[in-house]
Amino acid sequence: MEIYGLKLNNETNPIINSNVFNFSWKFKETDNIQSNKQVSYQIFIYDGTHKTVWNSEKIQSSKSINNEFADIQLEDQETYSWQVKVNDESNKEIYSKESKFYTETNWKDSDFISSDNNSSLPVFTTQFKLNDNPDSIKSATLSITGLGTYQLILNDQNLGEHNDIKEMLNPGWSDYHTQINYQSFDVKNSLSENNTLKIPIGKGYLLGRISQFSNYESIFSDNVKSPLLILKLMIKFDNGKKQVITTSNNPKWQFFDQLNHVDNDIYDGEIIDFTLGSTDTKSVTAPKIDQPTVKKILTPSNSAKVYEILKDKQNPILTYSYNPNKVIANPNLELGEVELTKITDSNWIADKSTRLLFYFGQNMAATINITFQSKTNVKTKVHVKTGEILNDGQGSIENKTGSDGPKNSLHHRNLISEIGGDAKSEEVFIVQDNNDHQYNATWTFHGFRYIEVEVDNPVYIKGIQQIPVTSLLHKNANLKTNNSDLNRLIKNIQYGEQSNYLSIPIDSPNRAERAGWSADAQIFTTSGLMGFDSTAFLKNYLEVINNTEDKSAYKSIMPKSFLPQLAQLQAAGWSDIGIILPWKLYKFTGNESFISKYYSNMVEYMNLIGSTNDVDTNYDDKVFGDW
The missing domain is CATH 2.60.40.10 (Immunoglobulins)
Structure with a gap:
């Protein structure tokens, strides 16, 4: 046993x-x-x-x-x-x-720091020397959070990368007005006599377009958002002495801008200009926030992490090329079609008149890993677009119906949300040399099964992969039958759960939404708990929905995002998640604390919805209709 x-x-x-x-x-x-x-x-x-x-x-x-x-x-x-x-x-x-x-960490002796807000990816850095021999370390625990999102690099080692997975989008999404997650790392075996910390901060959920309606500006006294970092490293030695490293100028912190990271956005993707370098280091600034108030809402959570599953990296199963300027007229197709040419080997060369189309077979939330080489020394732009489907050539571009291009080209319009706007869902690379360039975009994610590569000068694509991303690492159950169609459906359900469980339960990971619609979250809870080990993940979301500005007044989107009139609705099936989620977690685990911890909030919510003696309720019932 x-x-x-x-x-x-x-x-x-x-x-x-x-x-x-x-x-x-x-x-x-x-x-x-x-x-x-x-x-x-x-x-x-x-x-x-x-x-x-x-x-x-x-x-x-x-x-x-x-x-x-x-x-x-x-x-x-x-x-x-x-x-x-x-x-x-x-x-x-x-x-x-x-x-x-x-x-948990006591943050009293550490404060948030920030940069000058002139870069999409500032890198905070400091150096320190151990007060004793590294072999005499009893324990070393580093606690950290960074907003938008952070990576933790100690002595050139990314501490979020291990065992074929890589953490991304830490610290996860919550209502930053009332809850900011932090993570802890055991760094005992990563320390040496002299140490260097480097912590890049991407836009994430605080600084990116996904938070455009979240009013996170109000956290800052000047109403201007800026990157935030707070860190505390507690080192304990065998002789009983301690050494504490914090972001409160102990030791001195600086930052530099990685100028080659021109932009990063969860909706839009990343722009990398390999012709640029980094700035010199500059002094950090004190963010315009109420430090004691913000530190008070720091909340421990190792269950809001998102991971790239590096071992499940997918290569394309089919590759095509086509000439975008050669559109074949077809009386049965309003927009015509382009002729796809199948490429049977990996001689993937794109130029002005040749686009490459890679088909991966499985739609999923994923990042892109690419290796390429420019065939000229001319400044070249490599445009890598993602999509779920190809156009069928039917529809009207002018009226925004059906296809948005000729048949067989990559369809984009379904990535546009009437709420969030357009999600470019692409990576752009700029080069001016003949070197090999490899990049794995980890400050964003896309929902796709196709990648299209467009260039303005000849480029050799040496490798391109789709790397699954999810907060779920372990299956609870699997089912295989003698029916291939049913097996395909089961596989799609599994990828569907992994792709929608990203820090919080989200809707479509492909388009400009990707938010915590509470009906989507609650209705899938039972299936989610059965399919994957998602108890801790959903426990984290239970914390999130009970730690919003509205507390027990559960809403339709949590954390709040998108247009306020939608996010703030209390609708049957949506805001009822405050009752349904803890009940299902209790039923699955037998742990009564899922109900008892927030029981008073649940009672307040039911009183808010209306009296049990009255058929009328206070639900906002005229918006969602037959959804």
Whole structure:
């Protein structure tokens, strides 16, 4: 019998901000003895030196889920691990592997810093020397958040990249008026005698177009948004001494602008100009925010992360070329058609009269990884566009119906939202040399199965991949039948869940929406919990919807985005998520805290909707119609 699937407070590697600990684990048979059962268990918590700092003592019980203990006292901002020992019916002792967790951070001695707001990707940096030998480190826990989004690079190592996955879009999306997530990292094995931190801050959900109706400007006293970074590194040595690195000028922080990152936006994509470099370092600035107020809403969350699944990188299964200037007239097609030529090898060369069209077979939320080489020394633009479908040549460009180009060309109009506007969903690269250039766009994501490459000078595309992105890493269930169509449907459902669970449950990851429509989130909860290990992810979203400006007045889009008159609606099936989500989480896990924690908010919401003695309600019922 093997123990696996350890969960603490329904999460793997969580940040704990409570002294109530809920432990769960699973079993699988390894010796074909199906009658083995747990008779007793004992839980151990270890510090950074593997010293036992707490144990449950031996408990006679077969229960392996929701084993709850209160008043466990641990130190702030520390990395711990826990393990369970089980005795089976033959009194054999079985130990689980250890599972890491973190405790919350006290931010009192660290403040937010910012840049001069002149760049789409400022990089904050500092250097520090250890006060003692790296081998004498007992523990080293780094807590961080950055808005829009951040990457954490310590000694040239991206700490979000490990085991064939790479974190992106940290710290995740919440209502930044009332909740800003932060993450914690165990950096004990990444420190050396002399250390350098580099933290780029992308536009993300704070500074990008996706937040155009979120009123995040009001967080700043001058009503002007700027990048934010706060960090605290707690290093503890074997001799009991501590060393603390913070963003409060301890040590000195600076930043530089990566000018080659011309722009990055979740809707639009990234623009990279390889002819540009970086600025010299400059002094950081103090953001125009109320530091104590903003620090008070810092909330630990390791469950809002989004990951690139590097091991599932997809190469195109078909490649075509076509001449965009050669449109074939066809009386049956209002917009004509272009002739696709199938390319059977990887000799992918594009020029002014040749566009390349790559087909990946599977529609999904993904990033683009590309390697290319310009065939000239002339300044060249490489335009990489994404799409879900090809045009069928029917429709009117003028009236904005049907196709937006000739048959077989990439369709774009479905990426435009009447609410969010246009999502360019593209990457643009500018070069002026014959070098190989490789780039993986990680400050944005797209929903696509086609990529079209357009250039203004000859370019050789040496490689191009689609990398899936999601907040879900582990399947709960799978089903394979003898029907290929049904298997294809199951696969699409799985990709659909992964593609829509990105930091929060979102709608279409392809177009200019990608927001937390609450009906979309609640109606898929049961399927979502069955398909993938999404309990921690949905637990995070439960925190988000209960920590908005409106609190228990649940709305139709949370966090608030898009046009206020839509986002602020209270509609049956949408805002009811405040009741439905905790109930479904409880039903799936048996953990009553999903209901008890926000029960008072649920009662307030029901009172707001109306009296149970009256058939009339206060729902906004005249907007969504038969949706």
